[in-house]
Amino acid sequence: MKSTASAPGKVILFGEHFVVHGTKAILCSIDKRVTVSSEIISDKKIIVKSDLGQISVNSSEPISKIKSSFKPFIFIAKKMMEEFNHNAGISIEINSEIPSGVGLGSSSACCVAAAGSISALFSKLSKEKIVQLSIDAEKTVFERASGADTTISAHGGIIEYDMGEFHPIKSKISFSLVIANSTIIHSTNKVVTKVNEFRKKNNVEFSELCNQESKLIQKAQESIMNNDIVSLGKCMNENQMYLEKIGVSNEKLQTMIAIAERSSFGAKITGAGGGGCIIALVNDSNINETLQNLKREKYECFTTKIGVEGLNTF
Numbered sequence: 001m002k003s004t005a006s007a008p009g010k011v012i013l014f015g016e017h018f019v020v021h022g023t024k025a026i027l028c029s030i031d032k033r034v035t036v037s038s039e040i041i042s043d044k045k046i047i048v049k050s051d052l053g054q055i056s057v058n059s060s061e062p063i064s065k066i067k068s069s070f071k072p073f074i075f076i077a078k079k080m081m082e083e084f085n086h087n088a089g090i091s092i093e094i095n096s097e098i099p100s101g102v103g104l105g106s107s108s109a110c111c112v113a114a115a116g117s118i119s120a121l122f123s124k125l126s127k128e129k130i131v132q133l134s135i136d137a138e139k140t141v142f143e144r145a146s147g148a149d150t151t152i153s154a155h156g157g158i159i160e161y162d163m164g165e166f167h168p169i170k171s172k173i174s175f176s177l178v179i180a181n182s183t184i185i186h187s188t189n190k191v192v193t194k195v196n197e198f199r200k201k202n203n204v205e206f207s208e209l210c211n212q213e214s215k216l217i218q219k220a221q222e223s224i225m226n227n228d229i230v231s232l233g234k235c236m237n238e239n240q241m242y243l244e245k246i247g248v249s250n251e252k253l254q255t256m257i258a259i260a261e262r263s264s265f266g267a268k269i270t271g272a273g274g275g276g277c278i279i280a281l282v283n284d285s286n287i288n289e290t291l292q293n294l295k296r297e298k299y300e301c302f303t304t305k306i307g308v309e310g311l312n313t314f
């Protein structure tokens with residue numbers, strides 16, 4: 001028996017890092033997906049294959065002994081096999097269109113697609129259960145994960161995420177995003193740890209920034225509801241300032257943002273920062289100019305459809 005599932009990547013419009021410390025965040029899915037196929041096998045093994053390599057472990061291997069970056073998928077397979085008393089093995093194949101380590105949600109999308117695909121070999125789980133399984137899997141390699149990335153990947157669309165809860169946002173604004181990749185690969189775990197160190201040393205400043213971020217997210221929501229793209233762009237610029245204050249920007253990202261700001265409504269880092277991608281808010285009036293300005297400086301950039309469908313199992 002074989003089962004396949006696909007899940008989209010994401011961008012964070014507002015609230016990365018602050019969401020780990022309890023503020024809300026606004027996220028949307030993007031038109032780049034991960035597809036995971038899994039199959040029951042008679043060997044008592046869990047096999048994971050992707051462009052990044054391959055691993056094969058005994059089904060009975062304790063999860064604590066596994067050191068590979070494929071640990072989340074082995075965790076999901078073991079969890080399902082235990083729950084459904086299956087004592088053979090599973091083979092898992094991952095194919096991704098989402099560049100990894102650049103803030104576009106590739107690891108969360110892999111966890112969501114893997115949870116969707118592997119669980120369907122045994123039963124039809126609710127989306128809520130799949131999200132929880134994906135969050136637990138992601139936490140085997142990134143303990144502080146807020147759950148925002150897995151939630152948007154599973155549900156798709158544009159959402160407001162609030163400590164495990166989420167609400168779809170019906171955008172009245174017709175907007176697009178230009179995404180530019182600094183090609184500096186980051187480790188989300190390391191950048192989140194660095195922000196936590198900043199928080200410990202600058203407790204008062206950090207909690208003030210969390211308050212400001214919360215107010216900003218409220219304003220961003222209102223801008224979306226009022227169809228006000230100019231105000232939404234200004235909110236993005238302001239969010240970028242807060243991200244700079246907590247130390248997740250760098251010179252290359254700031255140069256890219258300055259170029260994007262010349263023609264777009266606003267621009268900021270998306271995801272963990274320290275590298276990765278920036279996003280620029282545009283519509284038909286300035287999309288080409290923004291793309292051209294970034295391309296002229298040789299930055300890798302593209303636009304994608306946003307708010308696409310979440311987890312799809314087939």
Ligand code: MEV
Pocket residue numbers: 012015016017018019020103105144145146147148149188192271272
């Ligand atoms: C990473 O895409 C977003 C962070 O806020 C971490 C998280 O929410 O788990 C940096």
